Amino acid sequence: MMVPVSETEFMFEHGHGExxxxxxxxxxxxxxxxxxxxxxxxxxxxxxxxNYVDWSHLHVEPINEINMNNIVAWNKCKKNIDEARFQRAN
Structure with a gap:
């Protein structure tokens, strides 16, 4: 980071930026x-x-390794998916 030394001069100072x-x-x-x-x-x-859609050519399997259990939006999506699957099965 450039730190002013005077009105017209600056000096590079690595630690200052950090x-x-x-x-x-x-x-x-x-x-x-x-x-x-x-x-x-x-x-x-x-x-x-x-990844829950039945078209496997759309799946990105490595995404499943990302744990999003603490993300409210994911929990809501997962609940809706599970409910839809249950309704379709019955």
Whole structure:
């Protein structure tokens, strides 16, 4: 990171950038968690749901290794899938 030495001069300081980034992450930790959650989870959710469709050529099996049991949206999707399967079976 470039740290100002004077009004017209800057000096590269590696440690300063690390400290600033850590402070930013600490201050906005929950915002970053939410950002990552909402940007990443929808794609994974969609792929996990597609794996329940009977068209195996659409399946992305490695997605099943991602544990999303603590994700409310996945639990809701899984419940709906299980209920639909139960209704179809009866």
């Amino acid at each position: 400290v600033k980034i850590e402070a930013l992450l600490s201050k906005y930790r929950q915002d970053f968690v939410s950002l990552l959650t909402f940007s990443f989870n929808p794609s994974i959710l969609a792929l996990k749901v597609i």
